[in-house]
Amino acid sequence: MGNASAAGDAEAAPSPRRLIEAMARVNPVFQHLGIEIELAEAGHSRFAMIVRPDLTNTFGVGHGGVVFTLADMAFGFTCNALGERAMTASASIDYLAPAPVGRRIVADAREVARQGRNAFYDVVVSIDGDEPIAIVRGRMRILGGEVVADLADR
Amino acid sequence: MGNASAAGDAEAAPSPRRLIEAMARVNPVFQHLGIEIELAEAGHSRFAMIVRPDLTNTFGVGHGGVVFTLADMAFGFTCNALGERAMTASASIDYLAPAPVGRRIVADAREVARQGRNAFYDVVVSIDGDEPIAIVRGRMRILGGEVVADLADR
Amino acid sequence: MGNASAAGDAEAAPSPRRLIEAMARVNPVFQHLGIEIELAEAGHSRFAMIVRPDLTNTFGVGHGGVVFTLADMAFGFTCNALGERAMTASASIDYLAPAPVGRRIVADAREVARQGRNAFYDVVVSIDGDEPIAIVRGRMRILGGEVVADLADR
Amino acid sequence: MGNASAAGDAEAAPSPRRLIEAMARVNPVFQHLGIEIELAEAGHSRFAMIVRPDLTNTFGVGHGGVVFTLADMAFGFTCNALGERAMTASASIDYLAPAPVGRRIVADAREVARQGRNAFYDVVVSIDGDEPIAIVRGRMRILGGEVVADLADR
Numbered sequence: 001m002g003n004a005s006a007a008g009d010a011e012a013a014p015s016p017r018r019l020i021e022a023m024a025r026v027n028p029v030f031q032h033l034g035i036e037i038e039l040a041e042a043g044h045s046r047f048a049m050i051v052r053p054d055l056t057n058t059f060g061v062g063h064g065g066v067v068f069t070l071a072d073m074a075f076g077f078t079c080n081a082l083g084e085r086a087m088t089a090s091a092s093i094d095y096l097a098p099a100p101v102g103r104r105i106v107a108d109a110r111e112v113a114r115q116g117r118n119a120f121y122d123v124v125v126s127i128d129g130d131e132p133i134a135i136v137r138g139r140m141r142i143l144g145g146e147v148v149a150d151l152a153d154r
Numbered sequence: 155m156g157n158a159s160a161a162g163d164a165e166a167a168p169s170p171r172r173l174i175e176a177m178a179r180v181n182p183v184f185q186h187l188g189i190e191i192e193l194a195e196a197g198h199s200r201f202a203m204i205v206r207p208d209l210t211n212t213f214g215v216g217h218g219g220v221v222f223t224l225a226d227m228a229f230g231f232t233c234n235a236l237g238e239r240a241m242t243a244s245a246s247i248d249y250l251a252p253a254p255v256g257r258r259i260v261a262d263a264r265e266v267a268r269q270g271r272n273a274f275y276d277v278v279v280s281i282d283g284d285e286p287i288a289i290v291r292g293r294m295r296i297l298g299g300e301v302v303a304d305l306a307d308r
Numbered sequence: 309m310g311n312a313s314a315a316g317d318a319e320a321a322p323s324p325r326r327l328i329e330a331m332a333r334v335n336p337v338f339q340h341l342g343i344e345i346e347l348a349e350a351g352h353s354r355f356a357m358i359v360r361p362d363l364t365n366t367f368g369v370g371h372g373g374v375v376f377t378l379a380d381m382a383f384g385f386t387c388n389a390l391g392e393r394a395m396t397a398s399a400s401i402d403y404l405a406p407a408p409v410g411r412r413i414v415a416d417a418r419e420v421a422r423q424g425r426n427a428f429y430d431v432v433v434s435i436d437g438d439e440p441i442a443i444v445r446g447r448m449r450i451l452g453g454e455v456v457a458d459l460a461d462r
Numbered sequence: 463m464g465n466a467s468a469a470g471d472a473e474a475a476p477s478p479r480r481l482i483e484a485m486a487r488v489n490p491v492f493q494h495l496g497i498e499i500e501l502a503e504a505g506h507s508r509f510a511m512i513v514r515p516d517l518t519n520t521f522g523v524g525h526g527g528v529v530f531t532l533a534d535m536a537f538g539f540t541c542n543a544l545g546e547r548a549m550t551a552s553a554s555i556d557y558l559a560p561a562p563v564g565r566r567i568v569a570d571a572r573e574v575a576r577q578g579r580n581a582f583y584d585v586v587v588s589i590d591g592d593e594p595i596a597i598v599r600g601r602m603r604i605l606g607g608e609v610v611a612d613l614a615d616r
Binding site for chain 1: 554556558559574575577582584594597599601
């Protein structure tokens, strides 16, 4: 059961990494995009993927929706990895450069602020950790309840 | 050739609908999401898709990245359908309600302003044209050059 | 007492217009900018002001912060005018054209969506209701409690 | 002449601090808000002001439009301080906490990305450099031409 492996000892809260791995396992979009978890710490994570030809737009470069989805996954998982269930309230993205097909793109997400039940994240998406191609600000609403409890049903 | 069918008579500019159909044909993400073109007019279009189980998030509802991608496609195609090549500069999304699996979601995009080489779009994503689940503001930068010329290479 | 004049008969909820007038009276920034209330309906209002020389920026046109403030006032008052106390959670603004000194600028604000305790507004700022100079999307968080009760303390 | 004092030796480009001081001098909104320049480096500046009673909103705390204006000034001046004339294209603000009357608020602005003629800034507004009350992302469009040349006309 995903639940059992994510929760481990019922006494200890699962680590951000174990929660992110558990969430990734049951997330079909994460799987479809072939995302790898590079870093998974409290309040900071980094995900990477290859811009495959089937993930491009009309003009043959990485689809803007795919770049956004990678970033959304990065900040959403970073928030949920703290253990409380949360959902994306809003996000904004600025595109700086195309995501070339065949290249590896990396989304680095950090929590930058908290206010009540709202948490704010900054994500930089870059080509292989180097040239930035997008900057994203994401806002999560914390609903409460445990992420692991939800995963148990999946 | 997509080019030939999109451009039709070389003398006449292709209609928004013909351009959108031509762009959709060569766009693998559009194809993967199973998007249908409901409306394609100058400055206004409407796209729809079913929230399939493989398009859900960790918690079993439509992935926020997929909802964004549908909206991005709607405003991006609406802009490019006027014939000049353009790319997304930035976008922001507010999520209002989940996208239930199995339901049909619809993105209705309208141009709301122009300023020099920038065009602004509002998109409402709803469940079947009814209950809104997200509102999106998209900003396109118009690069110039003809969309059909680019499609000829695909 | 501002409270008494705003609330009128304790049995009847004050109208949007009476609430907006009462809020405007105790708001020093509203007064400083010389804003006029053009329209005050449920979910829709319109405010206007002259771009005075003391409200310009380094380059001699209307200050972007002043244009934002007018728009913020328009959507914030529109939300509070429904009677429940609310505060701005976030906002984004796109500038389309300068606000020429000496001209009258108008902010037209409409509620576009509600989701739980969140309400969303679109504002168009134009020169005299004609040429648009900025578009704004504002998000209000509804705190509850009555606006008139707060005004009583001012 | 503001121009002469800003430009100094015609051979040397004026420093960010001298340009910011020259812009501040001719900016009536900057003067009205009583803003102080705390830091003025290339790509990074910090401005502070006191939340005076005349700068509050309907509910007696610092006006959201004033907080935005301080942040807008911080990122706009940071961009223009590099010497090329630029204007705000768009901005978004998230409010985290009220700006208490009588307190000193500080806007710290940093350039986070460049793409062609667009520059992107993050601003944190805090109470006295400590508790954050707003985060802002600003986007500047670089028009070209020298800032000092424009100031000469003011």
